[in-house]
Amino acid sequence: MTNDVNEQLEVIPQDYKYGFHDDRVNSYKAEKGLSEKVVNVISEIKGEPDWMRQFRLKALQTFYSKPDVTWGADLSTLNFQDIYYYIKPSDRSERTWEEVPNDIKNTFERLGIPEAERKYLAGVGAQYDSEVVYHKLKEDLENKGVIFLGTDQALKEHPDLFKEYFGKLIPPADNKYAALNSAVWSGGSFIYVPPGVHVDIPLQAYFRINSERMGQFERTLIIADEGSFVHYVEGCTAPTYSSESLHSAVVEIFVKRGGRVRYSTIQNWANNVYNLVTKRALCEEDATMEWVDGNLGSSVTMKYPAVILKGRGSHGEVLSIAFAGKGQHQDTGAKIIHVAPDTTSRIISKSISKDGGRASYRGLLKVLEGAFRAKSNVVCDALILDDKSRSDTYPYIEVNEKQVSIGHEATVSKINDEQLFYLMSRGIAEGEASSMIVNGFIEPLVKELPMEYAIELNRLIQLQMEGSVG
Amino acid sequence: MTVMPSINSMNMMKEDTFHKFQSQQNEPVWMQAHRQTAWEAANELPLPNLKDESWRRTDIRSLKLEEFQIPGNYEGFSKLVDFRKLEKEAKERFELGRSHGIFLMSRDSLPHGCVGCEKLPEGVVFDYLENVYSRRSELLQKYYSKAVPSNDSKFAAIHYAYQSGGVVVYIPDNTQVEIPLNFYTLITQSGQADFTHVLIILGRMSEASFIRRTGSLEPETPGLHCGVVEIFLQEGAKLRYVDIQDWNQKTWHFSTQRAYLSKDSQLEWIAVGAGGKIAKTNSNTHLKEEGSRVDMLGLICVNGEQHLDYHTLQDHDAPNAASDLLYNCVLDDKARTVFRGMIRVHPNAQKTDAYQKNNNLSLNSDARADSIPGLEIEANDVRCTHGSTTSEINAEEVFYLMSRGISRENAENLIVEGFFETVLQRISSEPIKDTLRTLILRKLGLEEKPL
Numbered sequence: 001m002t003n004d005v006n007e008q009l010e011v012i013p014q015d016y017k018y019g020f021h022d023d024r025v026n027s028y029k030a031e032k033g034l035s036e037k038v039v040n041v042i043s044e045i046k047g048e049p050d051w052m053r054q055f056r057l058k059a060l061q062t063f064y065s066k067p068d069v070t071w072g073a074d075l076s077t078l079n080f081q082d083i084y085y086y087i088k089p090s091d092r093s094e095r096t097w098e099e100v101p102n103d104i105k106n107t108f109e110r111l112g113i114p115e116a117e118r119k120y121l122a123g124v125g126a127q128y129d130s131e132v133v134y135h136k137l138k139e140d141l142e143n144k145g146v147i148f149l150g151t152d153q154a155l156k157e158h159p160d161l162f163k164e165y166f167g168k169l170i171p172p173a174d175n176k177y178a179a180l181n182s183a184v185w186s187g188g189s190f191i192y193v194p195p196g197v198h199v200d201i202p203l204q205a206y207f208r209i210n211s212e213r214m215g216q217f218e219r220t221l222i223i224a225d226e227g228s229f230v231h232y233v234e235g236c237t238a239p240t241y242s243s244e245s246l247h248s249a250v251v252e253i254f255v256k257r258g259g260r261v262r263y264s265t266i267q268n269w270a271n272n273v274y275n276l277v278t279k280r281a282l283c284e285e286d287a288t289m290e291w292v293d294g295n296l297g298s299s300v301t302m303k304y305p306a307v308i309l310k311g312r313g314s315h316g317e318v319l320s321i322a323f324a325g326k327g328q329h330q331d332t333g334a335k336i337i338h339v340a341p342d343t344t345s346r347i348i349s350k351s352i353s354k355d356g357g358r359a360s361y362r363g364l365l366k367v368l369e370g371a372f373r374a375k376s377n378v379v380c381d382a383l384i385l386d387d388k389s390r391s392d393t394y395p396y397i398e399v400n401e402k403q404v405s406i407g408h409e410a411t412v413s414k415i416n417d418e419q420l421f422y423l424m425s426r427g428i429a430e431g432e433a434s435s436m437i438v439n440g441f442i443e444p445l446v447k448e449l450p451m452e453y454a455i456e457l458n459r460l461i462q463l464q465m466e467g468s469v470g
Numbered sequence: 471m472t473v474m475p476s477i478n479s480m481n482m483m484k485e486d487t488f489h490k491f492q493s494q495q496n497e498p499v500w501m502q503a504h505r506q507t508a509w510e511a512a513n514e515l516p517l518p519n520l521k522d523e524s525w526r527r528t529d530i531r532s533l534k535l536e537e538f539q540i541p542g543n544y545e546g547f548s549k550l551v552d553f554r555k556l557e558k559e560a561k562e563r564f565e566l567g568r569s570h571g572i573f574l575m576s577r578d579s580l581p582h583g584c585v586g587c588e589k590l591p592e593g594v595v596f597d598y599l600e601n602v603y604s605r606r607s608e609l610l611q612k613y614y615s616k617a618v619p620s621n622d623s624k625f626a627a628i629h630y631a632y633q634s635g636g637v638v639v640y641i642p643d644n645t646q647v648e649i650p651l652n653f654y655t656l657i658t659q660s661g662q663a664d665f666t667h668v669l670i671i672l673g674r675m676s677e678a679s680f681i682r683r684t685g686s687l688e689p690e691t692p693g694l695h696c697g698v699v700e701i702f703l704q705e706g707a708k709l710r711y712v713d714i715q716d717w718n719q720k721t722w723h724f725s726t727q728r729a730y731l732s733k734d735s736q737l738e739w740i741a742v743g744a745g746g747k748i749a750k751t752n753s754n755t756h757l758k759e760e761g762s763r764v765d766m767l768g769l770i771c772v773n774g775e776q777h778l779d780y781h782t783l784q785d786h787d788a789p790n791a792a793s794d795l796l797y798n799c800v801l802d803d804k805a806r807t808v809f810r811g812m813i814r815v816h817p818n819a820q821k822t823d824a825y826q827k828n829n830n831l832s833l834n835s836d837a838r839a840d841s842i843p844g845l846e847i848e849a850n851d852v853r854c855t856h857g858s859t860t861s862e863i864n865a866e867e868v869f870y871l872m873s874r875g876i877s878r879e880n881a882e883n884l885i886v887e888g889f890f891e892t893v894l895q896r897i898s899s900e901p902i903k904d905t906l907r908t909l910i911l912r913k914l915g916l917e918e919k920p921l
Contacts, residue, residue, distance in 0.1 A: 071523065367860075369835060384850035387817060393845035399860040402832035406860040408843065414850045 018268065021210050026129070028088040032213070033081040036060060039183050042086045046152055046186070049159070059172035059182030066176040072362065073300045073331040078274055083215040083246055085184045087129040125150060125205040129214055130186040141199060146230075147192040148203055151219050154190030161192060165223055169252040169280050169308075177276040181217045181250040188218035188249065193228040193259075202231040202264075202450050207247075209273065215246040222252070224259040224287075231262040233450060236269050236297070244299070245273045253281035253289065257311065260288040266453055268460065269297035271328060277303040285311030285340075291318045292448050295330050296460050304362060306335035309343035309371075316345040321445045323461065324357030324389070333363040333394075338374040338404075349380040350442050352461075353389035360392040365406065372403040380410035383441055385434075435462060481536040482663065483513075488631060491540055495634070498603050500611060508620035508630030515624040527808045527840055528750055528779040533722055538663040538694040541634045572596065576635040576655040576666045589649065595640035596651050599667060602638055609640060613671055617700035617728040625724040625750075629665050629696045636667030639680055643673035643704075650679040650710075650902070657684075657721065660691035668699040672707035672735075679710040679899065684745070686718035692747075693721035700728060703735035703762075710738045712902055714909065716745040719774055723749035731755065731762035731791075740897060741797075742906060743770035743778045744913045754783040757791035757819075767893050768797030769906060771913045772805035772837075779808040784826065786819040786849075795826040798893050800886055800914070801837035810842040813856065817848045826856035831863065831889050883916050 028045060030038050039060050043053040069075060125135045125148070132150030141148075147158065155162050172182035189205045209216050224230055236247070247269060255261050261281065269275055275298040281289040291305035307316030318334035336345040351359035361380045382391040393410045415437050423433035438461060439446075446454045481487055488509050492502065517533075518525040572586035574596065590596060595606060603610065620630040637653045655666050668682055686693055695717065703709055715723060723746040729737055741753060755764040764784065772778055784793040799807045809828040830839035843856040863885050871881035890910050897903045 382845075382847070384847060384852075387820070387850050389850065390848045391845070392847065393843075393856070395841075395843060395858070397841040397858055397860065398838070399830065399832065399840070400838045402835045402837060402862040404832075404861060406858075408841070408856075408858040410843070410845060410856050412845055412847045412852065412854040414852070 018270070026087050026089050026211070028086075029084060029211075030086040032084055034060075034083070034085055034184070038085050042184060042186060045086075045088065048155065051163070052155065055167065055172075056183050056185075059179050062172045063176060063179035063183055066179060069176055069302075072302050072360070073329045075274065075276075075300065078244065078246065082243075083213050084211060085215050085217070086186060087211050087214060088131050089128045089210070124203075125189050127187045127205065127207045127216075127218055129208075129210050129216065132187045132189075137203075144197050145194040146197060146199060147190065149190045151188040151190045151221060152186065154221070158190075158192070161223070162190070162221070165221055165252065165254055167252075169254070169282050170250050170278050175278060177248045178250055178278045181219060181248050181278070184215070185217045185219040185250065187216075188220040189222075189232070190220070191222040191230060191232065193224045193230045195225040195256075196227045197225075198228065199230040202233045204233045204235070207234060207236040209245050209247065209269070213243050213245060215248065218249045220249065220251040222261060222263070223254045224256060224261045226256045227258040228256075229260045231264070231450075233264045233453060235266045235453075243272070246276070247273055247298075248276045249278070251277070251279040255281060255283045255287035255289050255314075257285045258287060259284075260290075262290040262292065263305075264292040264294075264449055264453065266294045266449075266457060267297055267301065271297060271299050271325070273298045275301040275303065277301075279303065279305040280308065281306065281316070282308045282310055283314035283316060286313045287311060288315045289317070291320075291334070292445065293318065293320045293332065294445070294449075294457055295320075295322045295332050296457075298330075299327060300329050300331070302331045304333045304335045304364070306337070307345065308337045308339060309345065310339045312340045313342045314340065315343065318347045318349075319445045319448055320347070320349040320361075321442050322349075322351040322359045324351070324353040324359040326355040326357060328357045329360070330358070331360045331362055333361045335364045336366070336376065338367040338371040338376065341370065341372040341374070343371060343374050345376045347376075347378040347380075348444060349378075350445060351380075351382045351391060352385065352438060352441070353382070353391050354385040356388040358390040358392070360394065361410070362394045364396045364398070365408070366398045367401050367404050367406065369400045371401050374401065374404045374406075376406050378408040381441070382410070382412040383438065384412065384414055482538060482540045482628070482632065483535055487540065491632060495600075497600065498607060501603065504615060504620065505631055505633075508627050511621040512624065512627035512631050515621070515627055517624050524781060524810070528748060528777065530722075530748060533748075535628075535694075537661060537692070539659070539661050540632050540663055541665060572649055573652045573654065574598075574637060576637070576653065576664070586649075591645055591647060593642040594645060594647060595638055597638060599636045599638050599669065600634070606638070606640070609671065610638070610669075613700065613702055614669060615700075617702065617730055618698045618726050622726060625696050626698055626726050629667070629698050629726075632663070632665040632696075633667045633698075634665055636665075636669070639670040639678065641672045641676040641678045641707075644675050645673065646677040647679075650681055650899075652681045652683065655684045655695075657686045657691070657693040657695075657717065660688070661693070663694040663696065665696055667697065670699075670701045670709065670711070672703045672709050674704045675706040676704075677708040679712075679902070681712040681714070681902070683714040683716065685716050686721060686745070689718045690720060691718065693717060695721060695723045695725065697725045698727070699725065701730065701737070703729070703731050703737060705733045705735060705759075707732070707735045709736070710740075710899060710902070712740045712742070712906075714742040714744070714906075715749060715751070716742070716909070718745060719776055720747055721745065722747055723751070725749075725751045727751065727753045729755045729764070731757050731759065731764060733759040734761040735759075736762070737764045738898060739764060739766045740902070740906070741766070741768045741770075741780070742909065743768070743772070743780070744909060746776060746778060749776075749778045750781075751779070752781045754785060755793060756785045757788055757793060759788045760790045762788070763792040764794070765896065766793070766795040766797075767896055768795075768799070769890055769893050769910060770797065770799040770807060771890075771910055772799070772807060773802040773913075774805060775803070776805045778806075780810070782809075782811040784811075784813045784824055786813070786815045786822045786824060789819055790821045791819065792823040793825070796893055796896065797827070798829045798831070798889055799839060800831045800833065800889060801839055802833040804834070804836040806838045806840075808840045808842075809858075810840075810844070811856070812844040812846065813854050815847045815849050815852055815854060820849050820851040822849060822852040822854065824852070824854045828858045829889070830858075830860040831886065832860065833863070833886070883914070886914060887911070887916070
């Protein structure tokens with residue numbers, strides 16, 4: 001099996017080191033395409049309660065009835081019938097690394113998951129195609145009542161807590177892809193942090209698409225109770241196949257009074273994955289939600305992490321970085337809704353487009369009537385590194401209250417000639433100087449990431465920048 | 471006295487109405503054909519609705535086109551009105567006596583005819599479109615409907631079908647007209663629809679100022695404006711174009727405005743939005759050749775239940791061109807504004823310098839300002855920046871002024887004035903600056919007075 005992996009590695013493009021796949025025999029693979037039958041089969045295999053099966057079937061109807069998304073990125077080549085909606089790689093989720101099947105273990109070893117766990121992380125989850133194959137939480141956290149499980153497992157072990165929050169923030173009818181996810185969801189993480197508990201080191205999940213024409217539809221639900229804190233980090237990779245895969249996740253986060261959640265994503269799917277994700281957080285009084293969203297991979301990403309500032313004094317923040325290379329369209333951004341008085345928010349978006357890539361910032365900032373003294377600031381900066389690439393900014397600002405302070409700024413430019421000249425006058429080659437400027441450009445975001453992710457992101461940007469001259 | 475049942479009482483979307491209107495026009499074959507094409511487009515194109523991305527924020531479901539009267543002969547009408555009184559009112563409203571310039575009232579406004587046209591230099595055209603059909607046939611056929619085609623939208627199509635009473639400005643090469651050209655449109659009757667067309671062509675190295683102003687005779691009579699503005703600047707030409715939309719608050723306003731700029735030409739485009747019930751204005755500048763520059767300035771002041779929707783486009787289709795947009799809106803009561811701006815830079819437009827800024831000052835919690843400043847950039851060696859702010863009157867600024875002995879009310883008024891002043895300061899003509907300042911102050915209910 002390892003030989004196969006090595007062979008596979010030979011042919012993939014050098015700049016995508018996660019492009020390998022392993023040829024394992026899956027324990028179950030649903031038939032290709034979307035149908036009521038497939039939805040029923042998924043629900044049956046998982047042994048779900050009837051309400052969940054009904055929820056799925058209803059969502060499927062919603063999906064069918066919603067028109068195709070016509071704004072944003074071009075999704076015309078996406079064929080819903082040419083995708084596997086459920087592939088089960090292993091019979092159960094393991095709690096010790098040794099129990100994970102060897103081939104899957106190899107994959108994650110290559111991705112550095114157990115190593116990361118040993119060094120930095122409080123808990124790790126790993127999802128391989130449709131199912132979570134490994135989940136581990138440090139004992140002391142478990143004793144404090146922190147729950148960190150695969151979402152399917154949580155449905156079985158904490159049915160009441162699950163039902164109270166599931167689908168409440170992003171109902172299936174929210175948008176076409178949320179409906180699709182609601183119908184065929186599988187895997188994802190479920191986190192509950194009890195009142196006052198601070199999870200000091202990040203919890204991590206790793207998502208991996210291994211099979212060809214695979215659709216991954218994980219569903220993540222995080223509940224941070226009053227005064228608690230948790231940092232959740234997710235990473236995504238997939239092998240490089242000739243045909244497209246689809247990743248369509250739904251992430252719901254509830255931040256109770258005075259709580260704080262930080263959610264960091266380094267999305268590095270192979271560049272033939274459609275990544276269509278709905279992420280939303282609800283903040284109660286004095287709560288804080290922070291999205292750190294890095295998008296480097298995929299062919300098309302449409303993702304606009306949202307924060308609803310429902311409680312007085314709550315704060316929302318989105319730090320977004322997008323890198324659009326050859327053939328990529330990163331249509332990313334943020335959505336903040338100010339509902340309550342004294343709420344504040346900040347959006348910082350940095351994008352880089354290169355080799356014909358297209359980076360679009362699309363954002364909504366909405367202040368409802370009654371959100372007195374709402375304050376928000378949006379800054380979008382874009383770098384275009386060559387004349388084939390494109391950058392767009394589409395910010396929507398809707399203000400229905402007078403006692404507010406709202407600011408938005410965006411700038412699109414190339415690498416500054418003067419900065420380049422300065423660095424080169426100090427004896428630094430042009431390529432390296434450009435790379436340094438780009439690193440400086442994304443610095444405000446990189447420093448928000450946990451160390452190992454920051455290093456990884458810098459390395460990825462370095463790879464993307466190789467051979468480019470501003 | 472009875473009013474003859476004229477075509478005015480007929481539904482403008484009916485075939486009969488159009489044909490009767492068409493048969494009353496005395497115009498060349500090409501214009502007849504153009505009307506016919508436009509009429510067909512007007513019937514084929516659907517009315518925009520809330521599902522159209524560019525109409526999502528402007529609800530026109532209550533618009534009943536059939537309630538408005540198309541332009542026609544005013545024989546019946548003329549017997550009813552006191553011309554002299556009307557003339558006096560129109561003169562006062564537009565300060566005809568006070569302002570400096572040459573004046574033309576649109577044909578359906580009263581009084582019509584040109585005041586001061588004899589002062590124009592040789593070769594300059596400033597006249598009704600229909601007056602120059604034969605004299606300037608070649609010019610019209612070259613430019614008319616070339617910036618805004620008749621199938622551009624439902625409203626453009628209706629405009630071209632019933633277009634009448636509009637104006638053409640042509641300044642020959644190397645000619646400078648210093649005295650501003652004023653074109654006024656007044657809606658005088660209840661239910662009157664206005665389809666005035668504005669066509670401006672500036673020859674090489676020529677210069678002119680053009681002020682377009684609209685108004686309603688009565689504050690409470692419903693009206694409809696369905697207009698098109700087309701501007702063509704040839705190499706090195708300079709135009710100052712002022713568009714003052716000051717209808718009453720019962721008037722629907724739909725206007726499609728487009729400017730094409732050639733090499734090294736300059737346009738100073740000032741849009742004032744004071745009137746209207748529901749208004750939708752699309753202002754596009756196409757920088758087609760190197761070295762062209764546009765300044766787009768907006769002064770928008772709304773109250774009551776007004777809803778003004780501005781879509782702007784700075785379209786860079788050539789290298790080394792510059793555009794700079796600043797739209798400031800003040801909102802009171804339950805009024806609503808929508809600003810949706812776009813800077814588009816095509817792949818060939820290297821060295822573009824584009825800027826776009828929209829500021830909204832809200833005086834009331836019931837008011838709503840939407841701001842959607844956009845960028846679409848396909849060239850890399852560019853500098854494109856946009857910004858948007860929305861806020862209330864700054865309490866610290868009020869405090870500062872009050873600490874200097876100024877009452878709260880006056881302090882707030884000064885801050886609102888100052889908010890518009892940042893735009894006014896960018897206008898290069900003092901008389902125009904003064905006119906606009908007076909107009910804005912009147913709209914704000916702040917006649918100029920010592921503090």
